Amino acid sequence: MLAIERKNEILATLQKEQRVLVAELSQKYNVTEETIRRDLEKLEKEGFVKKTYGGAVLNNNTNVDLPLRIREKTNKKEKQIIAKLVAELVEEGETIMLDSSSTSLMAAKNLKQMKKLTVITNSVEVLIELSGNKGINVISTGGMLRDASLSLVGKTAERTLMNFNVDKAIISCKGVDLEKGITESNENEAEIKNVMRNCAKTTILAIDNSKFDNVSFIKVPDLKKNDILVTDKVLPDKWSQYFEDRSIQIITEN
The missing domain is CATH 3.40.50.1360 (Rossmann fold)
Known part of the structure; x- marks a missing residue:
């Protein structure tokens, strides 16, 4: 799976469940926890998520607009x-x-x-x-x-x-x-x-x-x-x- 595809899936999961854990995502996608942390850091820089201890939550600011995909x-x-x-x-x-x-x-x-x-x-x-x-x-x-x-x-x-x-x-x-x-x-x-x-x-x-x-x-x-x-x-x-x-x-x- 390409990195962009994994990021999009993580964001879709966040949209549905509001919260994700690094350890669970690492197992799901068979990549290192460090790779997942980098994915979450990129999503945080783009304004979509807020990193938390061990994971991330969806950024629910009123002007956040998730991509159509x-x-x-x-x-x-x-x-x-x-x-x-x-x-x-x-x-x-x-x-x-x-x-x-x-x-x-x-x-x-x-x-x-x-x-x-x-x-x-x-x-x-x-x-x-x-x-x-x-x-x-x-x-x-x-x-x-x-x-x-x-x-x-x-x-x-x-x-x-x-x-x-x-x-x-x-x-x-x-x-x-x-x-x-x-x-x-x-x-x-x-x-x-x-x-x-x-x-x-x-x-x-x-x-x-x-x-x-x-x-x-x-x-x-x-x-x-x-x-x-x-x-x-x-x-x-x-x-x-x-x-x-x-x-x-x-x-x-x-």
Whole structure:
């Protein structure tokens, strides 16, 4: 295994479990503990982790944005459930917007069987995923490339989005809190999501259960009446009441 592959796997484990131990990683990857320590030192310099005695913990600062390749591996089963539910909400002939989240990428995989659909996206990965599908008209926003998320952001992307009126905007976020509302880790990504929401008749917020009761760096406008929340598990009563009070539809697997 290449060093970069091992680092990515370690980061994916941290994203899921929040903590790793040097000794356990050394055995898992059949490398020396010193090699693992160097991996963790590099991840710490990149801002993703904080070293602790005998291991490391995930850096949960509000503005930390993990690479898309890592996010794709995190809560994958839950995101697959959500992606299927989201795809079922999209009808033939509609025009939709997809953000650059890993959940939107999975939703795109489920939309490939559509016979007539227009997709506007700032995600490089979604563009690639939907390429070659004759029934799907794909429009790129253009803009400045963000390496971490493989997304196109900035004023060019925002101006492109503003030219369109769509049926649905499908977005995700880093956290949802009862008091702080919807939040995102990066200002440019937050602005793209905001513009998408303003262009759409209906916004679909697609988030797995780990996003609830979390607060990230920057506020994204909250869902409005008749928008839709899609998640993988039945919500606790406090959250069900929160969305019911705001006339937001909740869709889960159960």
